[in-house]
Amino acid sequence: MTDYEAVIGIETHVELMTDSKMFCGCPVKFGEPPNTTTCPVCLGLPGALPVPNSEAIEGILQIGTALGCQVADTSFFHRKNYFYPDLPKNYQISQYDVPICHDGEIQVEVDGEDTKIGITRVHMEEDTGKSIHVGGGGRIHDAEYSLLDFNRSGVPLVEIVTEPDIRSAEQARAYGAELQRIVRTLGVSDARLEEGSMRFDANVSIRPAGAAELGTRAEVKNVNSLRSLQRAVAFEIHRQIELVESGGVVVQETRHWNEDSGKTTSMRSKEESEDYRYFQEPDLVPIEVSAAWRDAVREALPELPAARRARYQGLGVDARVAAVLVGSEDAIGDLFEGAMNAGGDGRLIGNWLSGEAVAWSRAEEVAIGDTPLVPAHLVELAEMVGDSTLSASAAKQVLAGVLAGEGTPGEVAESRDLIQISDSSVIEAEVDAVLAGHADAVASIQAGDNKPFGFLVGQVMRATGGKADPKQVSDLIRAKTGG
């Protein structure tokens, strides 16, 4: 049986949250009543003309720069011609042979292995309106009627295209997640997949492992979450391998991912695909980006996720933990940043947030951002461990209490009675009592068999309700048994 290698490239569309649309003054707002944020320009009325929004150009420059792209001094808008009811002019203003940004890269990590994903281009275009097909299967062909909402028409859209550098569904997901983090860090878009402000199309092909030539690719659309990106790509790789193994041939086509069935189905083949007849948009002049503008964007970039992860590792945080802290949930990262600014212990607090806090949040189905937990709590908790007021395991219980709204770490430790016993004579008395009650175990240890040692420590901890310092207990038992 042949070994296959998957070759994947991803096209991502990101809607920019600018004040106004790409080519007119209409506000970019979501959830407004249909067709209320429109004007002659974004409705494509006869005679209307587009005027580019410099805030959108600034946004794409930020994305391109964050992805390490080259910025073109001069780039052009083109018209992409196709007929569809939610495209008011029946052409989309986009970019073609000279995009505003090109040749960048993103580094992603899967199972400890770093991979560079090349960014071919980042270009600017306008979004279409929204079609709602009523009746039938929810597609235009069999709908009873269709409704059109042009509020989204003309919203600035950035398209980010990768090189075919992705080799697995896991990498595809890691790329999507990292791109989402970068876009959110820049603050140019909320990049919500489920709401469509960030959308992925994956080009998937397979080839015999080691082959130099690319296989025929299928483009998978309608991927609405990072999880479905991974699932859709995995399905498509599997489908193509099965097809080829059974003597079939992969055809170039567009395939629709169905979340419920977990399958991709054919939408249209290459034969039916359209000739977009691109030509330079005569209503617009070329986009000129001065060196000064380019430099200003670069200098104003915020700390990007990769740099932030590296900084956290410098604070003693484990790489895996750093990845969680710089993950997609802002609240965790913000709590960590706040605690670090207040001088908290990075390793301890990082572990709590990425471990116990995340686990608690999942179990209780409460977002961490919705709990009373603040950075000062984390700092306090770390200090309590540092000065032996709390044992490490007690600290985790206290954290759960704080998340549950029981009070500050001090209050929770108090009310849950978790403060370590600091009086060594009390602990020694408990040790003596346990040793007296387990003479057999003591004898074994004295005979050189150390197995019961842990058992004895456990008995003392139990007797003290977990409030003894386990190290102190071990030391005492060792001294008294010679173990």
Added chain:
Amino acid sequence: MSDPADLTIAAAGAKLRSGELSSVDLTEAVLERARMSESHLHAYLTLDQTGAREKATAADAALAAGDDRGPLHGIPIALKDNMCTKGIETTASSQILAGWIPPYDATVVSRLQAAGSVLVGKTNLDEFAMGSSTENSAYGATRNPWNTDTVPGGSSGGSAAAVATGSALAALGSDTGGSIRQPAALCGVVGVKPTYGLVSRYGLIAFASSLDQIGPFTRSVEDSAVLLEAIAGHDIHDATSIRGEIPNFRGSLHHGVAGLKIGVIKELSGPEIDPEVRTSVSKMHDALADAGAEVTEVSLPSCEYGLSAYYLIAPAECSANLARFDGVRFGLRSEGATTEEMMAATRAEGFGPEVIRRILLGTYALSAGYYDAFYGQAQRVRTLIRQQFAAAYEGVDVLVAPTSPTTAFEIGAKTDDPIAMYYADVCTIPINLTGDPGASIPIGLDSADLPIGYQVMAPSLGEERMFQVAQAVEDIANFTARAPLATSEVVSP
């Protein structure tokens, strides 16, 4: 001339301010002229009598109150029906836009209103400005007021005929390949295509975006300069609109041509030009030389390819510009079993044959595998023409040529031969490709009493110099003849 409808803007303005005439008088005279001539001409698609009277009354009141908006205050002006007017039907002479009432005003319309002018109505054109005779209108052809068996030229034939007749003192047209200058020549009025980007295209229903430019029709060179001053200038709604101060186009109007270098375009002086037109134009060259200009012949060999390049670039752009007429959101909607069939049926029914021809040509020229040989090549030719004109202007101040190779031709003479019709624009197309300004000035009549136009072209933003030479041409020609339809003796109510 006692009828106010025959006044120039300048003369009418003087009478309005001296109190000799009111805007209401002027407007009534123009509407009366329209009432007498329209059944013969069909210059207008919409005559807004009520609106015009209201605006004239308001203009008189404003002037009486000391609110003088300048030279266009109270002046009745017509608009080509491809410029959007809020609340007034705008069709571009197409069935596909029948009944469409724009929710907004084109920038030129707002500017004319701010200048206190009176909108008389919307004039006929070749559908979507595609044509050279105004015969391609879904609402019927316009006729030439000099001889109603002939065409007024096109595509702004309605505007040209209205100004020639006196059913407006001035009008705006749009010029993509000669659509202002050629009908101005055929109707014996002044027509100006400004530098591309000088006048905002916002609200002009696009034919070919990189070529379209709005400009004036008037009965004098000075009036054209006045009207252009009112509509020119940067507009935030048009990304191709030129920034910077608009000069006073009349600054050198009466400075004459002594010492100016005038280049006669060799390639537009040959046998392709009708002999009577050639003779008349040639006499004007000589007269300008007599007036002190240095007149030389200039060769621009790329001119020969202008027509071919134009008939690839303009259709390519129009194939996209007209894609929005699909029956989905406005205008005509035909029945179809699917969305695609509805769109196809709407477009097949709503567009006339010339529009369909150009959409097909343009779609083909942009298609994968053909783009480079057609559209790409045409763009290279366009660049070459630009370079040759720019080089020519190193040696001369203005270039001159006939405006049209012939005078007005008979209705129907070229409708079955698109190539012959396209050829009517051979003298005007080159500077649409370069983006430079050009004016047509009437200089005389041929043996059939049809007007002959003389074209003066200048480098980009050289309007002041262009008007200076145009004024000299007007002074020399002393063209005082009026179209028969503009005189009450001939017109029977």
